[in-house]
Amino acid sequence: MRASPSTARAINDRLALRLLQDEGPLTAAQLKLLTGLSRPTVSDLVERLAASGLIEVVGETGARRRGPNARLYGIAAGRAQLAALDVRTESVAVLVSDLVGRVLAEASVPIGGDTGTGPAVEQAVTLVERAAKEAGAGRLHTVGIGVPGLIDPASGELRTSSGLPAWHRRLVAELQERLPKARVSVENETNLAALAERGEGAARDHDTFVLLWLGHGTGAAVVLDGRLRRGASGGTGEIGFLPVPGTSGLPSATDCEGGFHSLAGAAAITALAGEYGIDAGAGAETDGASAGAAVVREAVRSVSDAGASTASSAAAEGFLDALAERLALGAASVVAVLDPGCVVLGGEVGQAGGPELAGRVARRLRTMTPLPTEVRPSVLGGGAVLRGALLTAREAAQETLFTTP
Template sequence: MPATPSTARAINDRLALRLLQQEGPLTAGRLKQLTGLSRPTVADLVDRLTAAGLITVVGESGEQRRGPNARLYGIVAGRAHLAALDVRTAGVVVLVSDLLGRVLAEGSVPIGGDAGTGTAVEQAVAAVERTAEEAGAERLHTVGIGAPGLIDPVTGDLRDSAGLPAWHRSLATALQERLPGARVTVENETNLAALAEQREGAARDRDTFVLLWLGHGVGAAVVLDGALRRGASGGTGEIGFLPVPGTDSLPSARDCGGGFHALTGAAALTSLATRCGLPTPPTTDGAGAAAVVRGAVAEVTGAGARSGDGVPGAGPVGLVTGEEVPGVMTEVLGGTGGGPSHRFLRLLADRVAVGVASVVAVLDPGCVVLGGEVGRAGGAVLAGLVEERLRAMSPLRTEVRASGLGGAAVLRGALLTARDRAQDELFAPPERPAP
């Protein structure tokens, strides 16, 4: 069935807007080249989008820099403001951006474990309002929230999860009430991190991959053929419940203590570090486990404090990138190094590889990205060790990569999701009244 004129116009408008988003300001002539549309058609769409307040003249291009043909058109970034939230057990991180995703303001608020649900929600909402005010945003068009826990695939709500604060489930409703007209969406943090890695991070060249989240707990996000897969109940990636060898019991429907979590959760890693003779961190949460891993990586690579977050550019890299590595790193990757840090990293890689091998056997993703606090702290060193172990366990060739976005992955994913939703609405053609 041929497209109607209005449908054709809508398709052309969206194409032009996406190009302006990706390429930046363009002249009408350049839009004609990139879209393949005729000059009159491009002129019409430029007039429509300008009248709708979606694009405007932002400058001129060319040697003479004058006349209609030299006008550069760009998206009106201030047409909508967006907020992204990374909701943690002990607080919230917020950023506010314009329609193009440029960050205008950032904020955070710690929330104590003894705060009641009402108090905690009020603190989080106030942080969003305060950040929006600092950004000069009179109203927020879309708010994207990243949180731990399962998302109901039917309602889109955060489901009740053991061990998570009750205020997490109340936050989206409170924001919707306090921000009239805003579109509020909630997504699992690991899923958002995967979307960010796919668009801007370590998986930019992959349509199919798995993000393994290693932090306080463990989780996974699955992207197949370019699409995030959530599963029938929203539970795709609940890898903490995966039965694995090396644990004292089997997991139950309410407790993942006997599953993969028992090998790679934060408490298990700090216990492993102690047994290997490494200093025990003051806390056994994700931050404490990450500190142990980061310290071990720094010791075996000689990077000291330079190793930072374990993200690309912050310290030595190894098998993942193919760059030359120091001799001590070769010992770690080859399994011949000594010392508590060497032993700890090898045992950690063995544990991680057990879960990764199960995922690879079922999905054959070809690529696994290590994220979360522990994954980031291990960086390319841990990724290289896991890839080596996996190569010995599975006939399926799988590349293991370190996160390319560090601690910003969840926020970036929440922002990208909010921006996509806002643009889908703003870039849609206006509905015409029925005759």
């Protein structure tokens, strides 16, 4: 059955909009070449999309060229403003962008562990409102939120967890109440980090990979054939609960102590570094993820520094080998089940370890599994959560705005 003229127009419009989003500003001739549509059809859709406010002329192809054929068309960046939030146990970070992802404002605020639910929520919401005002956003179209918890795959809501502050759940509801015209969505932070690494970071050339999150805590995200996999209950990647050798006990249904978290969480990493006499120095950050990243960064520096003493270099070598052994335990379990072909060491620690740590994990992994697996360091580190939240917010906004009459 042939599509009706209106359906054909809608299909062509969405195709053109996606190309403009993915490929950047294009001329009408370039759109014709990429879509395979006729010149009159492209001319009509450009006129239609411009009239609807979805695209605009953003420049010309060359200094000597003038006229309609030289016009470069791009997504109308100001058509919508978006917000992305990274909600941690003791902090919130936010960025506000336009529809093409250009960051207009950024801000963050620490939230102490003794802060009550009401004050914590108010601090976070005020932060979002202040950032939106700074960005000149009259209203936010879409808000994407990354949280360190499980998301119910049926309802899309953050599930109750004894390990998370009560204000996390209240924050989502409060944002929706204070921003009634905005679309608010929430996603697990590690899943968002994986989406960001695939779109902008270490996994850009992989449709199948696993991201191993190494920050304050541990987690994993699974992308198979280009799709993020969440599991029946939203718990895919809860690797912190994975029973592994080398801990003092076993994890429980309510506590990951004794699981992989006890070997690879930030506190465990800093403790391991202490055993080798490695200290990040007086200038090291105090929060868990940053402290763990700092000792790993210091060890990598010592190994790479030709002027470092033999003793400090040997200590750094020993620490990185011991850490790689721990990380390979968790990675090997994932590889044995999923055979992803690529493991990205994400989070602040994964980025701090860089190729040095990734290479050591890869070498150890090769002795533990017959399945060929590349190990890569994160490109985005802890910032991947915000980038992933922004990517999902853009996707959601475009899904709505790109549906033209």
